[in-house]
Amino acid sequence: MSLLEQLTKDMVAAMKAKDKATLSVVRMLKAAVANEKIKLGHDLTPDEANGVLAREFKQRKESLAEFEKAGRQDLIDQVKHELAVVEKYLPKQLTPAEVSQVVKDTIAQVQATSMKDFGKVMGAIMPKVKGKADGKVVNETVKKFLQGK
Incomplete structure (x- = not known):
């Protein structure tokens, strides 16, 4: 339907x-x-x-x-x-833990090493989580992981 x-x-x-x-x-x-x-x-x-x-x-x-x-x-x-x-x-939303896992996997996949790679990581993640996660949450999670590198 x-x-x-x-x-x-x-x-x-x-x-x-x-x-x-x-x-x-x-x-x-x-x-x-x-x-x-x-x-x-x-x-x-x-x-x-x-x-x-x-x-x-x-x-x-x-x-x-x-x-x-x-x-x-x-x-x-x-x-x-x-x-x-x-x-x-709406489709079932991803939990913060699931968003973190997607971010980790994508960072490894695109071989991001610093905040300079932020755009590349976001470009790869957003099609995967479209409609399943808030872009603001994804953005903050990516920044957290990339700043830790």
Whole structure:
């Protein structure tokens, strides 16, 4: 079942359950996926669909940080619910230990020796973890390992 089909099915379920909060998030996700499909001019591959979901997740995470800074509890609760809904559709995220292992393996694979090789390491890692790990976490982990060398 494609992501668009899954979102449609979940949208109908949310309508029947009269769950307006979930319904609005599923509608936003469905619109984002449909817009990306139109923009690219073809059905989305699983990687492209995951990219759209990751982008939506990241936007909400950034909003959450801003709302927390502003002390807007009403919006914080809403965004946390939206994050939980979006997370259901994302692939399972890698744990920090798994990210560290991927980073170690990639550093060995590209034979990185210092921070000068940062770009080369990131270029090799990101396709492996796309949609499965936050780029910021990967970035910090790579820096930690390369600075230790």
